[in-house]
Amino acid sequence: MNPIVSVFAASPNRGRGLARDMAVRWALAEVGQDHQLRLLSFADLKTPEHKARQSFGQIPTFETDGLTLFESGAIVLHIAETHGLLPVDPAARARAIAWMFAAVSTIEPVIVEREVAVLLEGDKPWTAERLPMLEARLRQRLDDLATWLGDKDWLEGDFSAGDIMMVCVLHRPAGALLMGDYPVLAAYVARAETRPAFQTAFAEQKTRSDAAHG
Ligand code: GTB
Numbered sequence: 422m423n424p425i426v427s428v429f430a431a432s433p434n435r436g437r438g439l440a441r442d443m444a445v446r447w448a449l450a451e452v453g454q455d456h457q458l459r460l461l462s463f464a465d466l467k468t469p470e471h472k473a474r475q476s477f478g479q480i481p482t483f484e485t486d487g488l489t490l491f492e493s494g495a496i497v498l499h500i501a502e503t504h505g506l507l508p509v510d511p512a513a514r515a516r517a518i519a520w521m522f523a524a525v526s527t528i529e530p531v532i533v534e535r536e537v538a539v540l541l542e543g544d545k546p547w548t549a550e551r552l553p554m555l556e557a558r559l560r561q562r563l564d565d566l567a568t569w570l571g572d573k574d575w576l577e578g579d580f581s582a583g584d585i586m587m588v589c590v591l592h593r594p595a596g597a598l599l600m601g602d603y604p605v606l607a608a609y610v611a612r613a614e615t616r617p618a619f620q621t622a623f624a625e626q627k628t629r630s631d632a633a634h635g
Contacts (some may be wrong), residue, residue, distance in 0.1 A: 585613075
């Protein structure tokens with residue numbers, strides 16, 4: 422049975438590849454694994470049926486023989502472990518997995534903090550004062566990431582699941598906005614975007630979104 426991935430029936434990001442199924446679709450395309458989609462409305466997400474798959478009522482989920490998995494990072498890790506999207510050498514493999522965690526627990530929080538400040542707290546009196554501090558924190562992380570990457574193509578040897586998670590995080594608007602200031606990171610993201618699997622996954626989610634939104 423091909424795995425089933427649950428995604429938005431009509432993604433609010435309108436095909437820009439920002440919803441979290443993008444990393445899962447990309448990983449599946451990298452390993453050449455066909456899959457089916459479970460298309461869900463916002464109302465569907467909060468049903469007991471979907472919450473049995475994803476306790477928080479979110480996408481994506483991943484169903485394959487005997488396993489229902491949630492959390493995009495855990496799904497990508499599972500695909501990577503079962504299909505060889507991680508280094509074979511145990512030490513390099515552990516480090517590639519560390520980069521998956523770094524993407525979601527070291528880089529993404531500073532990006533999200535800045536997004537929340539602008540989108541949800543933009544009208545609060547303290548926001549103008551907080552923004553420079555949040556931007557400085559974000560820039561510190563991006564500086565350090567760019568220093569690590571240096572002239573490497575990928576985070577840890579060959580392309581891996583760590584790069585999928587990191588590039589998806591850098592695509593988030595607050596990260597993408599700053600790429601012009603980080604040529605090393607911009608080149609890294611561009612390199613990832615030229616991968617056929619990225620383009621396949623991106624086109625698939627865009628086609629779905631275009632069909633839903635007209
Ligand atoms: N940590 C979880 C994971 O990585 O799987 C987070 C999953 C998550 O945030 N899912 C979101 C969701 O289902 C969709 S992707 N939200 C519905 C809900 O919580 O009720 C996040 C997302 C949504 C929309 C945009 N956008 O419009 O640009 C971008 C990202």
